[in-house]
Amino acid sequence: MRDMATALAQALNCLSPVDQGDTRDSCGSCAACSRITRGVHPDVVAVVPDDKGRVNVEQIRDVIDRVGFRPFEGRRRAVIIDEADTMLAPAQSALLKVLEEPPPSSVFILVTARPDMLLPTVHSRCPRLRFEAAGNVTADAEVRDVACGVLMQVSATDDPGRRIEAARDLLPTRPGTGRVEREHVASHLRAMASLLRDVEILSTRANAAALANVEIRPVLDRLAKSFGGDRGIRAFGAVDRALEALDRNAGVKIVADWLVLQL
Numbered sequence: 001m002r003d004m005a006t007a008l009a010q011a012l013n014c015l016s017p018v019d020q021g022d023t024r025d026s027c028g029s030c031a032a033c034s035r036i037t038r039g040v041h042p043d044v045v046a047v048v049p050d051d052k053g054r055v056n057v058e059q060i061r062d063v064i065d066r067v068g069f070r071p072f073e074g075r076r077r078a079v080i081i082d083e084a085d086t087m088l089a090p091a092q093s094a095l096l097k098v099l100e101e102p103p104p105s106s107v108f109i110l111v112t113a114r115p116d117m118l119l120p121t122v123h124s125r126c127p128r129l130r131f132e133a134a135g136n137v138t139a140d141a142e143v144r145d146v147a148c149g150v151l152m153q154v155s156a157t158d159d160p161g162r163r164i165e166a167a168r169d170l171l172p173t174r175p176g177t178g179r180v181e182r183e184h185v186a187s188h189l190r191a192m193a194s195l196l197r198d199v200e201i202l203s204t205r206a207n208a209a210a211l212a213n214v215e216i217r218p219v220l221d222r223l224a225k226s227f228g229g230d231r232g233i234r235a236f237g238a239v240d241r242a243l244e245a246l247d248r249n250a251g252v253k254i255v256a257d258w259l260v261l262q263l
């Protein structure tokens with residue numbers, strides 16, 4: 001995802017953008033693009049977690065001071081905050097102030113695999129760009145374990161009651177806002193989609209180098225016994241529809257219950 005943030009910074013500052021019909025993409029080779037790739041463009045500021053693994057409040061204050069000035073040479077200054085979910089509340093609150101009144105010509109890009117860890121106020125200030133292509137992203141391990149467990153339980157029973165019981169594992173353990181709850185379920189469904197994609201790769205004997213979850217290969221082999229072939233393809237389609245339903249703000253329990261009955 002960090003790569004996508006870099007690409008976005010390039011799109012904002014490229015000196016010779018490439019026209020692609022209704023969108024424009026950066027060229028990747030002009031002076032601005034190559035300086036961004038090398039991490040030396042003066043108007044692209046990347047903030048990464050400190051040695052304690054957190055983006056801290058001093059770093060955020062420092063970046064806010066820097067965006068007070070006009071961009072040095074680019075059209076837009078891009079501030080990339082990597083692993084934004086590592087910010088504790090004080091850092092997020094400091095950031096919120098600048099997100100509420102963004103300085104002209106600056107764009108903040110928060111990179112995170114766990115948007116549900118951001119304060120709702122920060123979350124709501126940021127239009128969301130989703131970069132996950134199912135199958136290419138290794139999901140958060142804990143989330144993936146849960147997704148895997150649900151697939152295993154569902155494969156072991158046709159009983160609707162027991163399947164719906166398994167669906168509970170996909171739901172948040174404590175109540176949150178609708179958005180937070182939907183993101184919780186969606187993250188599990190994306191992990192599930194990634195697993196099913198891998199199962200499909202295994203059952204078609206396609207190139208195993210394409211596996212997204214290669215480090216749990218034995219688990220994938222077990223899943224492939226139940227979800228190989230047509231069932232896996234149908235299941236993948238059902239997960240996709242469930243994610244769409246969440247995007248349309250469907251209730252999390254209804255979506256989870258519906259899904260486990262389709263798998």
Ligand SMILES: [Zn+2]
Pocket residue numbers: 013014015016017026027028029030031032033034
């Ligand atoms: Zn360029």
